[in-house]
Amino acid sequence: MLSIGEFSNICKVTAKTLRYYAEIGLILPNKINPENGYRYYSIDQLETMLFINRLKSYNFSLEEIKAILESKESQDEKIYLALTQKKKEIEKQVQEYEKTLDQLNNDILNLKQGKSIMSYMDSIGVQLVEVPMMYLLFIRKMVHEFDFAEEYRNCFSALFRRIADDKLTMIAPPMVLFHSAEFTPLGLDTEFAIPVKEYVTGSRDFHPGLCLKTVLYGSYSNLSSVYAKQREWAEKEGYESSNALYEVYVTDPSQVSKESELITEIYYPVKKKVSNNYTEK
Template identity: 55%
Template sequence: MLSIGEFSKICRVSTKTLRYYDEIGLIHPDQIHPENGYRYYSIAQLKRMLLIQRLKSYYFSLDEIKEVLAWEADQAEEQLRFRLQSKRGEIEEKIRAYASVLGQMNSDIGSLEQGLSVMSFLDRIEVELVETRPQKLLFLRRNLSSEEYAAGYGMYFAKLYERIATGKLTVQGTPMTIYHSPDYNPVGNDTEFAIPIKEAVKGTRDFPGGLCAKSVLTGSYQELISVYARLREWVEREGYELTEAPYEIYLTDPFNTAEDAGLVTEVYFPVKKK
């Protein structure tokens, strides 16, 4: 048997933490002396404590760890494998996000070292006037929050491609998203997912062509806010005004692009001269 102090020293966790783990049912002392209340742990409990520490290092919450420890022995390995795969995906997503932030931070440091403003990157976003052609869109329109949009991007476009495959329709462009809400609402925004097709079938609509201010973003979708700001500033400065909802066209598939740096997105602001 190991005293709470010995157990604490081996596992490198404080006795205060061990008492808390006992309170929440994560790991109980094997024995508690009836007279003095001293706590003792068995050698076998070292393995349980090491598992707790390992799962904590994988960013499992204490509730998640408690759930893992409660699994039946015949299910534990398989269930843990699935849970670890899910947690790995979460961590990989955070790594990608941090990599994007780090890249942006390095760029800002480089600008400052050259005596430039941190916001000078806006001047490097090119804007051009283009005439777009009319298209026929197969579309789904939903009211989505930003979180729902991120999660639903693949789902809604997958539904559209499924309809295209079922109906043997002819694709004539890459996926696009049209933002109809007049302002940002964290609760939900009027968002249209669309794919240009040749045929006029149920669920399609005509999308007019016309004059647009256009920018191309190569990189993370997180930078789109800068492109929108640059386009809006350009439209105002050059004496134009918006006529329709802005939209994005995705030239690359995020699910088949290894890094954010390889993403290419076109942003269009339909405009006319004031």
């Protein structure tokens, strides 16, 4: 048997942490002296504690670790599935850190060259274009921000099935129209749509007309910068919103290996502002 101090020293875990683990039922002392309350751990528990430490190093929460230890399934199978999922999470975090590091390096370089940290906004191009009327096969619904990726997959899968089943002709890439000015407790009023040649049940005509257009190469995280640039351009040139902002996904996000391969067109339908100047009599 090992005292709590010996057990703590071997596993590099404080006695305070071991007491907390006992409180939450993660790992209990093998024996507690009823006279003085001293806690003792068995030699066999060393491996359990090292296993806990290993999962913690992979960013498993204590709740996740406890669930694995208490699982009645084959522990090796349970651990394999849990590690596989955690690996995907860490890989995603690494990608995010790499992207942040690249952005950080670019900002440092700009500052060294005497440029503003926001000078990247200068590279965002805005065009004024006329977009012709089109027929949209669509699904419109309220979507919460955290559900968007799943709704994107589900809605477009349904739309593509409809196109295949009815032998419709797709004439442009998938697009999403945002009809809400802001998020509400019910989510964002979102329309998933595919332009088609035929006018059929479940489709509608859409007249974008005059639009500000920007082509974004790379991560969707840069969309906010595009939105801001388009609003700045519209304000400066005397335009205002006339219809729902929409994004056209030139490349399918599920078909690219890295974010840098993404191509997205952002359209902001606009009209000239009406002058409110009146001549006093």
